[in-house]
Amino acid sequence: MGLIVQKYGGTSVANIERIKAVAERVVRTAKQGNKVAVVVSAMSGETDKLIGLAHQVASSPNEREMDILLSSGERVTTALTAMAIEALGHKAMAFTGRQMGIITDTVHTKARIEKITGEKARKALDEGYIIVVAGFQGITETDDVTTLGRGGSDLSAVAIALALNADVCEIYTDVDGVYTTDPNIVPEARKLSKISYEEMFELASLGAKVLQTRSVEFAMKYEVPVVVRSSFNDNPGTLVTKEDEDMEKVIVSGVAYDKNQAKITVIGVPDMPGIASKLFKEIADSNIVVDMIVQNISSDGKATDISFTVPKTDGKKTLKITEGIAKELGAKGVDLREDIAKISVVGVGMRTHSGVAAHMFDTMAKHGINIMMISTSEIKVSCIIGVKYTELAVRVLHDAFGLEKA
Numbered sequence: 001m002g003l004i005v006q007k008y009g010g011t012s013v014a015n016i017e018r019i020k021a022v023a024e025r026v027v028r029t030a031k032q033g034n035k036v037a038v039v040v041s042a043m044s045g046e047t048d049k050l051i052g053l054a055h056q057v058a059s060s061p062n063e064r065e066m067d068i069l070l071s072s073g074e075r076v077t078t079a080l081t082a083m084a085i086e087a088l089g090h091k092a093m094a095f096t097g098r099q100m101g102i103i104t105d106t107v108h109t110k111a112r113i114e115k116i117t118g119e120k121a122r123k124a125l126d127e128g129y130i131i132v133v134a135g136f137q138g139i140t141e142t143d144d145v146t147t148l149g150r151g152g153s154d155l156s157a158v159a160i161a162l163a164l165n166a167d168v169c170e171i172y173t174d175v176d177g178v179y180t181t182d183p184n185i186v187p188e189a190r191k192l193s194k195i196s197y198e199e200m201f202e203l204a205s206l207g208a209k210v211l212q213t214r215s216v217e218f219a220m221k222y223e224v225p226v227v228v229r230s231s232f233n234d235n236p237g238t239l240v241t242k243e244d245e246d247m248e249k250v251i252v253s254g255v256a257y258d259k260n261q262a263k264i265t266v267i268g269v270p271d272m273p274g275i276a277s278k279l280f281k282e283i284a285d286s287n288i289v290v291d292m293i294v295q296n297i298s299s300d301g302k303a304t305d306i307s308f309t310v311p312k313t314d315g316k317k318t319l320k321i322t323e324g325i326a327k328e329l330g331a332k333g334v335d336l337r338e339d340i341a342k343i344s345v346v347g348v349g350m351r352t353h354s355g356v357a358a359h360m361f362d363t364m365a366k367h368g369i370n371i372m373m374i375s376t377s378e379i380k381v382s383c384i385i386g387v388k389y390t391e392l393a394v395r396v397l398h399d400a401f402g403l404e405k406a
């Protein structure tokens with residue numbers, strides 16, 4: 001008898017019909033002799049709707065209250081899913097983040113899970129209940145509700161799988177696995193039967209939202225086996241696991257894009273020690289994650305420009321902070337651009353093969369796509385481009401690296 005965690009995303013619980021289909025799959029899994037812990041997201045569109053409501057009453061809503069509001073979406077689906085399972089004749093019990101004992105830090109709207117106590121849930125599983133846990137939410141030591149960042153139910157699922165010592169964490173979504181790129185943009189994309197934690201981590205952090213980045217980081221750290229599958233069919237999915245020799249033979253395994261980026265440029269900052277340190281410390285202190293940073297050496301030894309990217313949702317807040325520092329530093333000005341996208345190619349094979357970056361730049365040049373910023377790591381190359389070229393860049397790169405179906 002195994003213990004399986006099954007996480008169902010927004011589209012998988014989008015309406016009553018989908019929730020009933022989830023209940024059927026869950027009961028089928030239990031009848032095969034498994035203990036089942038289900039983690040559910042809010043119905044698709046619900047979290048966005050709640051954020052919209054908050055912005056109608058306040059221009060920058062308090063984040064503590066925001067978390068109380070956002071956590072309500074997942075409460076609805078947990079209760080409905082548990083009811084649907086009971087209607088099929090199986091015992092089920094719904095749990096909020098608090099009831100599951102998901103303890104997080106105090107960073108509202110992007111909290112980190114510190115531990116999961118889960119005694120009540122373990123007891124329920126032992127008594128034959130299917131448990132249905134609200135994804136995306138936790139509770140601080142001082143009893144405040146927190147949420148785990150967009151897409152955070154994936155993290156809830158992986159962390160619960162670890163806490164319950166589950167055999168596998170299945171992530172059910174609207175595609176039947178991890179593809180060489182977003183199959184909704186490139187129909188020729190190929191499904192991968194398995195992918196390394198590292199490649200999946202890069203793809204996720206570079207925008208492939210099929211798994212939330214932090215959930216992959218967590219799975220990699222504790223070696224939680226994760227399988228991505230579709231809740232709409234029974235196709236075999238993609239196993240996210242430790243790197244093996246087969247994986248290293250492939251130079252590029254995927255192309256990712258991210259339209260949720262904003263670029264900030266500080267124009268004409270004095271070229272002297274301490275400038276970057278001051279700027280990026282204040283931004284980090286506001287819990288904003290800076291991604292790419294480019295600074296040129298000034299040609300006249302006096303002034304230089306610094307450009308960097310942040311999540312689009314933090315763009316305006318970062319602009320405000322940066323403008324304050326720019327004034328203190330005597331910079332000429334600050335510019336925010338939101339019409340950009342990051343395009344990346346990823347593969348563990350890049351460690352031992354050269355020429356990937358050159359082939360990427362050449363492909364973009366052939367299609368008239370201008371590159372604004374470049375960054376590389378051992379297993380990826382990323383470029384910032386104009387947002388209107390995103391789909392074109394994904395398609396031509398996917399083709400250039402021979403990733404399409406055989």
Ligand code: ADP
Pocket residue numbers: 008009010011012041151172173174175177178179180181182183184203207208209210211254
């Ligand atoms: P859920 O609501 O189930 O959490 P998401 O919308 O967060 O689902 O993630 C699934 C989506 O991820 C797919 O519909 C697809 O458009 C997108 N996606 C992006 N890159 C990839 C990829 N490489 N492989 C599969 N799906 C991808």
Ligand code: ASP
Pocket residue numbers: 009010041042047048073135136149150151152153154
């Ligand atoms: N409902 C949350 C979101 O849309 C969490 C999730 O779906 O994973 O971000």
Ligand code: MG
Pocket residue numbers: 009151154209210211212
């Ligand atoms: Mg998701």
